[in-house]
Amino acid sequence: MGKNCIVAQSGGPTAAINASLAGVISAVKSSDVYDKLYGSVHGIQGVLKENFLDLSEMNEDFIERLAITPAMYLGSCRFKLPDFDKDEQPYKDIFAVFEKYDISAFFYIGGNDSMDTVAKLSAYAEKTGKNIKIAGVPKTIDNDLLVTDHTPGFGSAAKYIASSIREIAYDTYIYDLESVTIVEIMGRDAGWLTAASALARNDFSIAPHLIYLPEVNFDKDVFLEDLKKELKKHKNVIVAVSEGIHDKDGNYIAASTAKDDKFGHAQLSGAGKVLEYLVKDELGVKVRSVEINVLQRAAGHMASKTDLEEAINLGSAAVAFTEAGETGFMTVIKRISDDPYTYETDFSDVSKIANEAKGVPLSWIKKSGNDVTNELVKYVRPLIEGEIDGFYKDGVVDYVPIPHLVK
Amino acid sequence: MGKNCIVAQSGGPTAAINASLAGVISAVKSSDVYDKLYGSVHGIQGVLKENFLDLSEMNEDFIERLAITPAMYLGSCRFKLPDFDKDEQPYKDIFAVFEKYDISAFFYIGGNDSMDTVAKLSAYAEKTGKNIKIAGVPKTIDNDLLVTDHTPGFGSAAKYIASSIREIAYDTYIYDLESVTIVEIMGRDAGWLTAASALARNDFSIAPHLIYLPEVNFDKDVFLEDLKKELKKHKNVIVAVSEGIHDKDGNYIAASTAKDDKFGHAQLSGAGKVLEYLVKDELGVKVRSVEINVLQRAAGHMASKTDLEEAINLGSAAVAFTEAGETGFMTVIKRISDDPYTYETDFSDVSKIANEAKGVPLSWIKKSGNDVTNELVKYVRPLIEGEIDGFYKDGVVDYVPIPHLVK
Numbered sequence: 112m113g114k115n116c117i118v119a120q121s122g123g124p125t126a127a128i129n130a131s132l133a134g135v136i137s138a139v140k141s142s143d144v145y146d147k148l149y150g151s152v153h154g155i156q157g158v159l160k161e162n163f164l165d166l167s168e169m170n171e172d173f174i175e176r177l178a179i180t181p182a183m184y185l186g187s188c189r190f191k192l193p194d195f196d197k198d199e200q201p202y203k204d205i206f207a208v209f210e211k212y213d214i215s216a217f218f219y220i221g222g223n224d225s226m227d228t229v230a231k232l233s234a235y236a237e238k239t240g241k242n243i244k245i246a247g248v249p250k251t252i253d254n255d256l257l258v259t260d261h262t263p264g265f266g267s268a269a270k271y272i273a274s275s276i277r278e279i280a281y282d283t284y285i286y287d288l289e290s291v292t293i294v295e296i297m298g299r300d301a302g303w304l305t306a307a308s309a310l311a312r313n314d315f316s317i318a319p320h321l322i323y324l325p326e327v328n329f330d331k332d333v334f335l336e337d338l339k340k341e342l343k344k345h346k347n348v349i350v351a352v353s354e355g356i357h358d359k360d361g362n363y364i365a366a367s368t369a370k371d372d373k374f375g376h377a378q379l380s381g382a383g384k385v386l387e388y389l390v391k392d393e394l395g396v397k398v399r400s401v402e403i404n405v406l407q408r409a410a411g412h413m414a415s416k417t418d419l420e421e422a423i424n425l426g427s428a429a430v431a432f433t434e435a436g437e438t439g440f441m442t443v444i445k446r447i448s449d450d451p452y453t454y455e456t457d458f459s460d461v462s463k464i465a466n467e468a469k470g471v472p473l474s475w476i477k478k479s480g481n482d483v484t485n486e487l488v489k490y491v492r493p494l495i496e497g498e499i500d501g502f503y504k505d506g507v508v509d510y511v512p513i514p515h516l517v518k
Numbered sequence: 519m520g521k522n523c524i525v526a527q528s529g530g531p532t533a534a535i536n537a538s539l540a541g542v543i544s545a546v547k548s549s550d551v552y553d554k555l556y557g558s559v560h561g562i563q564g565v566l567k568e569n570f571l572d573l574s575e576m577n578e579d580f581i582e583r584l585a586i587t588p589a590m591y592l593g594s595c596r597f598k599l600p601d602f603d604k605d606e607q608p609y610k611d612i613f614a615v616f617e618k619y620d621i622s623a624f625f626y627i628g629g630n631d632s633m634d635t636v637a638k639l640s641a642y643a644e645k646t647g648k649n650i651k652i653a654g655v656p657k658t659i660d661n662d663l664l665v666t667d668h669t670p671g672f673g674s675a676a677k678y679i680a681s682s683i684r685e686i687a688y689d690t691y692i693y694d695l696e697s698v699t700i701v702e703i704m705g706r707d708a709g710w711l712t713a714a715s716a717l718a719r720n721d722f723s724i725a726p727h728l729i730y731l732p733e734v735n736f737d738k739d740v741f742l743e744d745l746k747k748e749l750k751k752h753k754n755v756i757v758a759v760s761e762g763i764h765d766k767d768g769n770y771i772a773a774s775t776a777k778d779d780k781f782g783h784a785q786l787s788g789a790g791k792v793l794e795y796l797v798k799d800e801l802g803v804k805v806r807s808v809e810i811n812v813l814q815r816a817a818g819h820m821a822s823k824t825d826l827e828e829a830i831n832l833g834s835a836a837v838a839f840t841e842a843g844e845t846g847f848m849t850v851i852k853r854i855s856d857d858p859y860t861y862e863t864d865f866s867d868v869s870k871i872a873n874e875a876k877g878v879p880l881s882w883i884k885k886s887g888n889d890v891t892n893e894l895v896k897y898v899r900p901l902i903e904g905e906i907d908g909f910y911k912d913g914v915v916d917y918v919p920i921p922h923l924v925k
Contacts, residue, residue, distance in 0.1 A: 182688035274915040281589035282816035315921040346925040409689035495913035506902035508681040514722040518753040
């Protein structure tokens with residue numbers, strides 16, 4: 112059995128994925144079992160290319176700053192392994208590199224696709240009798256992984272959404288004019304982040320007034336009726352919509368307009384933009400759409416302290432579970448109580464997690480289909496709690512350098 | 519001469535305009551000259567409607583939280599006074615209210631249009647022999663007011679822009695793929711905020727690689743050549759563009775595509791979106807556009823401490839200058855030195871400020887027209903320095919309640 116390990120990251124950026132990397136690094140540094148830790152640059156493809164950083168010598172200060180750095184220190188890839196029954200070559204190549212570098216454990220931090228890689232590599236190791244532990248550490252702002260109570264990255268993104276909706280509401284309330292503001296939020300298949308917008312509400316402001324998730328079908332006419340009702344009660348109506356809302360036939364509301372712009376290119380409109388035009392045409396009220404951009408996943412400056420701590424713990428726990436002999440798992444969070452919020456880290460068979468997605472339970476969506484219940488708020492609240500200071504240098508957010516990713 | 523005063527706000531929201539309001543409130547509270555302070559809701563229109571809040575009793579804790587609350591506590595309006603030679607009625611109405619409430623000074627916090635109101639009201643007071651001081655306090659994220667070194671609100675928005683560009687850069691660098699990211703920033707006629715994106719640069723990342731301001735003409739072909747050159751040197755190219763960029767004939771790059779979407783409504787594309795399609799068609803490279811949304815003006819959570827302190831001081835100074843007998847002025851910042859940054863507050867004839875705009879000097883834009891000089895960076899740097907803590911409650915940014923604006 113080898114003495115070293117490799118860690119890699121994959122999928123889309125989050126505010127918490129480097130916290131899990133920091134957890135893995137810290138745990139390996141203090142491990143009696145493992146020696147060196149290699150960081151594979153650009154996910155599993157970095158293994159094939161032997162594109163490694165030596166992470167063993169990273170000092171504590173750097174690890175601490177790494178934990179609060181968003182996006183992905185090791186870079187990402189979008190690479191799906193074939194089934195090894197059909198094409199064994201990539202597996203042979205990967206395990207040849209593992210042997211060359213005396214690798215005993217491989218840690219992959221990512222979402223659904225990454226867990227597919229973990230499941231396949233561990234199954235292949237088992238089949239071929241290789242004693243190399245393969246472990247997954249979850250991350251995704253979408254919060255759509257099974258078994259785990261929630262995923263690192265979601266809490267920070269949810270905090271950003273709730274705070275942004277509140278700031279947009281303040282921005283909106285200042286004029287003495289009727290208006291509709293439509294805020295489009297990430298989440299094509301799962302509405303968790305859009306649902307988290309409900310946490311923006313407080314004693315005097317119930318924005319967002321309407322919330323539409325992809326877990327239920329979206330009906331344009333019902334939407335317009337919902338809006339009319341709200342406009343009778345409120346001067347400024349704020350609507351949170353998931354990018355993935357769709358009609359009863361499964362057609363996305365966001366869609367190509369099938370028309371060309373002035374450069375001859377077909378325009379794609381997001382759900383928010385499409386609804387903006389709909390409201391303008393049908394209700395004639397002042398309307399604006401706001402697309403919460405990539406900052407919802409990359410805004411490290413607004414990371415949830417709870418989220419980052421959990422991400423670190425899930426990274427460290429992955430190392431500990433492999434030391435105890437486990438393989439083919441993903442570390443998971445088991446919630447013990449809501450208030451006070453307590454949880455423990457555990458692990459679960461990754462083959463039962465990969466390639467499946469968990470949406471918002473229908474019981475947490477109001478029957479009207481345009482709001483969420485208090486259970487949803489109670490579930491999300493602890494995950495967004497806590498803030499982290501010390502991000503800024505010369506007035507700008509400051510994170511660890513990533514020269515190995517920048518050309 | 520009356521004993522009381524009125525304060526109002528107008529124009530678009532910023533992270534600092536309530537700091538100026540807090541400055542006015544604090545100064546009036548400790549004034550030997552003034553008694554009550556009324557807050558007019560929805561700008562000068564609130565005066566006509568006698569829609570006042572009594573701000574005299576606001577306690578220190580609330581004032582402190584008010585100073586870090588973005589948007590506009592008193593609400594805004596878009597209302598331009600006619601010339602009093604042509605239509606005296608609104609002036610008669612306003613000064614009748616001033617007399618009814620025993621008003622001795624009126625403070626208006628806002629941008630160019632608000633300064634127009636200050637200039638007209640003070641000229642009318644002078645002409646009609648009314649001893650009521652009329653004072654302006656500057657605010658605008660656009661930084662386009664004359665005389666003052668810069669405007670409150672700009673530093674916070676610039677900080678948000680620089681930090682967002684850096685976070686977007688981190689988000690972009692993770693893939694091993696050539697890409698172009700176009701970030702559209704507010705500022706139709708003045709490029710100050712887009713220019714501030716240069717402050718995102720550090721030792722290993724020069725993003726944004728290209729910066730286009732409305733102060734110089736934009737040429738599509740030159741832009742594509744600029745991009746090709748950058749893509750030869752860099753894997754991920756990040757471009758900052760002002761929403762107001764235009765060609766040599768003055769036509770905005772952002773323009774109606776003159777085509778209908780699926781709901782039959784002509785689509786308007788921002789400059790970023792238009793350039794995204796251009797790059798996709800002409801260069802065939804992976805491209806994304808990001809519109810930095812209203813949060814660039816409303817993100818109180820990332821306010822610059824320097825900006826808020828200056829905003830408070832300009833509000834307080836306005837009160838002091840009226841106590842000293844001045845009227846028809848706007849308070850201004852005079853920069854004394856860059857490093858260490860020092861300034862003093864002063865006042866200047868508002869009639870020389872209203873209705874004119876100050877763009878980025880051409881000498882601070884590189885000859886290539888696609889970048890800014892170090893002088894620009896040196897000018898902006900001190901304005902974004904410093905952070906403020908204590909914004910959050912239950913994990914969400916928390917500001918003073920504004921129930922009087924919410925229906």
